[in-house]
Amino acid sequence: MADIISSLPSGCDRRPTGDKPRSRRDYGIKSAERLFAHNSKFLTAQGKQGNATGFLECDSFAAPGSRRVLSCSVNCSLAPFFHSPTPQPENFIMRTFSFVLLAILGGAIISGNYALGNETRPNVVMILSDDQAWGDYSFLGHPQIKTPRLDALAASGLTFTRGYVPDSLCRPSLATIISGLYPHQHGIVGNDPPIPESVSKRTRQGTPGAHHRDPEYVAVRNDYLRHAKAMTTLPEYLAPLGYRSMQSGKWWEGNFSVGGFDEGMTVGNFSKDGRHGDVGLKIGREGLAPVETFLDKCSSTKQPFFLWYAPMLPHTPHDPPAELLEKYKDKTDSLSIAKYWAMCERFDQTCGELLDAIEKRGMTNNTIIVYVTDNGWITDPNESRYAPRSKRSPNEGGIRTPIMVSWPGHIAPKRDDTHLASSIDLVPTILDLVGVKVPAGLPGISLVDADAVNDRKAIVGEIFEHDIVAMDDPNASLMYRWMIDGTYKLIAPTARMKGELPQLYQLDNDPAEDHDLATEKPQVVTALMKKLDEA
Ligand SMILES: [Ca+2]
Secondary structure (H helix, E strand, O other), X not given: OHHHHHHOOOOOOOEEOOOOOOOOOOOOHHHHHHHHHHHOOOEEEEEEEOOEEEEEEEEEEOOOOOOOEEEXXXXXXXXXXXXXXXXXXXXXXXXXXXXXXXXXXXXXXXXXXXXXXXXXXXXXXXXEEEOOOOOOOHHHOOOOOOOHHHHXXXXXXXXXXXXXXXXXXXXXXXXXXXXXXXXXXXXXXXOEOOOOHHHHHHHOOOOOOHHHHOHHHHHHHHHHOHHHHHOOOHHHHHHHHOOEEEEEEOOOOOOHHHHOOOEEOOOOOHHHHOOOOHHHHHOEEOEOHHHHHHHHHHHHHOOOEEEEEEOOOEOOOOOOOHHHHHHHOOOOOOHHHHHHHHHHHHHHHHHHHHHHHHHHOOOHHHEEEEEEEOOOOOEOXXXXXXXXXXXXXXXXXXXXXXXXXXXXXXXXXXXXXXXOEEHHHHHHHHHHHHOXXXXXXXXXXXXXXXXXXXXXXXXXXXXXXXEOOOOOOHHHHEEEEEEEEOOEEEEEEOOOOOOOOOEEEEOOOOOOOOOOOOOOOHHHHHHHHHHHHHO
8 A cells, every 4th residue: 555655746735644634535545345335436545655645545336236346446646637628647647546445345346447547438429300399209208209229329328318418509509519518608509600791791692501511610620629629528438538439410519520420421621512511421321431440440450439420411401212201201280290200210220230230249338328319309390391499498398408427237227207417517527527627617427427417407508599599699699598496487588689578387297388377476486597597
């Protein structure tokens, strides 16, 4: 144990023996077994040399009650190695701590320690649905839509049916998912930046959307990438741990490299290939070959990977294969709805192909799968467009989504219909699972931390205009803020929404938000508005 202190890198806090513990993590070695058994969350060891004492902690386990350690660290000024976006010398630290744990606990606990080397870190796959309402899955009770592969994924892990995205619009939502930040924090608040007056004049008489190809507007769009370049993304958090990252599907932030991906499909040529993914949008709709090539590469090099799988599905164009449309067309009077239902199953099929590709390579048990939808969707019965109170709205049809975290053998399967989850939680959850402390400043929680999930009673979000009003002022585009506190939901319009009043719903009795209680319960509106202002 004496070697622990001498092996700590310089700069580590060497508190004198006898100092009072500063947190519940600062328990001594004698309480380690008891603490471990009691909490299953923290395990702390204490080492001494001369008059100095060092405290070591293991704080991330593979699953509640598990004895498989995911990460260890020092509770003093070594923290920056783990808290910064560029953690690095974990192997050195892990070796030290593993030795300590071995001494403490006889080795049984750390057999299979994921922190020992890059080759054993779990892979991470994000599956992102595009424009799908939260109830449009068979496992969530939809009477017609069949989603057998996502049903199985939901049953295999931790599934929150009360999941939400802060904004019900694609680009800000995806930026939140990759960064763990609210839109007002990462600065990407709409799909398209402001159109200069000169561009409007030039293209006013042209074909619809012609401004997107105008060189001056393309320059504005490239300029708006400043926000994506400034934010730290999940690939950038994972890269120092040895991860290789790939982007496929929807991606608004130019070339994949802007997001910190090592490779990807989206080239980011706005003038030529479009604005939200270009070549990347072929994934899923035209097979999975690029993803399979990536899986093969990582399999052969034994490099842990992060895969962003965001096919433009079930998103429009709603052009399902004939056999799927045949299956649904007589189940509704609306052809547009039948097409959407078929597209949901088509998306489910591609998820199945992806999961099969992972299974075929023997990676299933070492791969974390995270699932979320970027925003909701309700089909207009008369055309393949979205109906009110869905995409772009603060209503449940826009912001609610199932959120799943699956890791066979490590996360106990559980369906949670009670607690709230948010897409801001995905980055913290993944970092927690791969053994990295969540950086300060991220607003989310780890969804595999049952205490944190239980302690958080409210979540918030913000709805912005589709077309960005100002390049650097999120407030200029803000339409609504919202808060869900327990079962109450407050929708607070901004001054921009002239004439609109706050709305209050009680979601347990009224999940469709049919009965606005704001007039009946003004005191609840006032209390929630105060909490929202303070959030
Ligand atoms: Ca979308």
